[in-house]
Amino acid sequence: MESATNKVVLSGFAGADAEVKNVGSQKLAKVRIAINESYRNSSGEDIKKVQWFNLIFWNAKADIAEAQIKKGTGLTIEGKLQNSSYDGKDGSKRYHFEIVVIDVVIRENEKQNAF
Numbered sequence: 001m002e003s004a005t006n007k008v009v010l011s012g013f014a015g016a017d018a019e020v021k022n023v024g025s026q027k028l029a030k031v032r033i034a035i036n037e038s039y040r041n042s043s044g045e046d047i048k049k050v051q052w053f054n055l056i057f058w059n060a061k062a063d064i065a066e067a068q069i070k071k072g073t074g075l076t077i078e079g080k081l082q083n084s085s086y087d088g089k090d091g092s093k094r095y096h097f098e099i100v101v102i103d104v105v106i107r108e109n110e111k112q113n114a115f
Contacts, residue, residue, distance in 0.1 A: 006080045006081055007078065007079075007080060008077075008078070008079050008080065008081050008099050009076070009077070009078050010033055010035060010053060010075075010076070010077050010079075010099070011035070011074075011075070011076040011077075012033045012034050012035040012036065012053075012074075012075060013033065013034050013036075013072055013073065013074055013075065014031050014032070014033060014034075014069050014070065014071055014072060014073045014075060015031075015032040015033065015034050015052065015071065016031070016032060016071045017069065017070050017071055018030070018031050018057070018062075018065040018066050018069040018070075019031070020062060020065070020066045026058060026059055027058070027059050027062040027063065027066075028056065028057070028058060028062055029056075029057040029061070029062035029065035029066055029069075030054065030055065030056060030057075031054075031055045031057070031065060031069055031075075032052050032053070032054055032055070033052070033053050033055055033075055033077070034050050034051070034052055035050070035051045035052075035053065036048070036049075036050055037049045037050070037051065053098075053099055054096075054097070054098040054099065055075075055077060055079070055098065055099050055101050056082075056098050056099065056100045056101065057101045057104070058100070061101055061104065064104065064106075065101075065104075068106050068108075069106065073106060073107075073108075074106070074107030074108075075104060075105070075106060075107065076104070076105040076107065077099065077101050077102075077103065077104045077105075078101075078102050078103040078104075079099040079100050079101040079102050079103075080099065080100050080102065081097060081098075081099055082097070082098055082099070082100050083095055083096060083097045083098075084096050
């Protein structure tokens with residue numbers, strides 16, 4: 001059987017300051033990252049689109065996120081995709097995806113104020 005790989009690499013901008021809390025004896029930071037995309041559709045129009053992804057930082061990486069990630073901070077991350085499920089109010093199964101950050105590069109000289 002072949003081994004599988006779960007690897008995500010994203011480069012974008014933090015949508016807000018890192019949200020930090022303690023979970024038991026561990027520190028957790030959450031950040032939403034905006035990925036700006038643009039393309040030309042079949043009619044020749046330039047289309048701009050923003051996609052948002054939820055990032056999770058644990059422990060020492062959460063310390064880095066708390067100290068250095070503010071709204072608009074440029075980030076390049078490597079991580080792994082993780083999902084969970086829950087039952088919605090209507091009884092249907094819902095899924096939530098987030099990226100657990102393994103490595104982060106903070107692009108300090110690169111800021112974006114508007115998404």
